[in-house]
Amino acid sequence: MTEQRPREITDVDTLRAFTHPLRLRILNAVGLHGPLTATEVSERVGESPANCSWHLRQLAKYGFVADAGGGTGRQRPWRLVTDGHRWGDGDESPELARAGDAAARVLLDLEYRKLWDWMAARRQDSPAWRDAGFFNQFIGWYTAEEMAGLRDEIRALFARHLARLDDPGSRPPGSRPVRMVAWGVPEVER
Template sequence: MHEVRDPQELRAIAHPVRLQLLDELFLGGPATATELAERLSQSPANCSWHLRQLARYGYVEEAGGGAGRRRPWRAIFRPRRWGAADDSAALAHAGSAVSELLLRRELDQLSDWRAARRAEPAAWRDNGFVNQAIGWLTADELAAVSAEIEAILLRYAGRAALPADRPEGARPIRFVAWGVPVPAAPQ
């Protein structure tokens, strides 16, 4: 797991177009700035600029072949983590902003799924899930739960960048998990 220590690395993804570009590359595979521009209703120049910003921090890379706007780009699968207790103020601020943006984006995706799920085949409709629970844990137990969930998610996450590893019939699935302490009640 890559520990992000540079606020600029986080700011590189803190833009809606860049997040859309990453989604397109992970879901659709390598593509040129022009192809991505068509999919996102953006200009090729804008997509090219954002792709270069993503490449600067290791989120995407050139896939080889082509030149200029005709060169294909691919997403790089590299799990990242941020939000350590010893983060600088700048990194903590960037981390909070990116986390908020990503969480809002995932909640929008969940709302979209819930609105459209009745149109899904029964197997997909019935196996999609949302779970919620409250448990009493120690800090060490919470760390263990986090590690278990991370291990489960990483088991499948690499397939986003490696289409050959995807089983027949597989679809992209969005996972979001959090475990946060409930604020203490006033005494």
Template sequence: MTEDSSTPSAEHPENWPQRQLRDATSLRALAHPLRLRLLELLGVHGPATATELAERVGHSPANCSWHLRQLAAGGFIEEAEGGTGRQRIWRFVPSGSSYGYSDDAPEVAEAAATASAIQLEHEVDELRTWRATRHTDSDRWRDVAFTTQSILWLTADELEELSEQVAELYLRQVRRHFEPETRPTGSRPVRLIAWGIPAKNLETEE
């Protein structure tokens, strides 16, 4: 299952609105690298027009506008007040979402797999970009940035427990993503990606 948590005004993370994406339309809205980029920009920097976003991503305003409408159709963004004519202002809809359930219908499962693959490519591209450009960052940030990998022997229950522990670490900081006033001086967006999966290629037949 893939999850993305976000923050409404509730006091505790467990009370934040959550969406279970069980329809192919919403999942297909996520299945495009430019849409993921637009969604991230709206989540991090706040409401913007297609023209403003186009300047950030290097695409035409018309192309960005079309992709923004697809995200809106999926319920991930919505129109904000203050727009005029074609200069509509879009805002991120604060919510967490999860998808990739074992009992999904075939069409939904296929859409979820596609969305997951594109999201993975997006994150790997971001890692490659960091590695290629980290020499331009400060010594301090180069020293604290990290990647880690390990092979563990776990039961299904232990993996479930580890998943919950990792999610708890995320939730300690996720409020800052959508509440700028909670961000300490000197903070910046940091990508933190985790997965725990059976190592199929290391298994032996019993």
């Protein structure tokens, strides 16, 4: 398997298009249940088909979804573009830095909500799924090179089953969507 390189977002408009709250819900629906038409997306996110269709076209304009083929207009199915994303290399413009920080905040808030949803509901799940779920916390000493290597290993682990988002037929029986979040940040001395 070739290494999946995340898409580098280098402009504010693309970043804002990606982190719009409704568009994140649409991306989540298409990623978990797609390909979907605007009408099918609307049923999942609680918005009108016309509004979802407009937002899907905006997401397509910025490369986050693509036409899955087999329809037109609101009956056109859309699929998630699963290339991964990154932004903020430290040399970006102040405007992109602010937009990137806001985007990270929106995405982390979403993932925190999903973590708390799981924490609240996990005891009602089957023992196999309840016991498979996890979150870890760890502090270690690394060089910058070791930390970069760890980042690359984690990206490779996450990407191992990325094709299952695009191809529902490749999902094994009994599989479920699983949210994965990882970060490794150097301690800030105070």
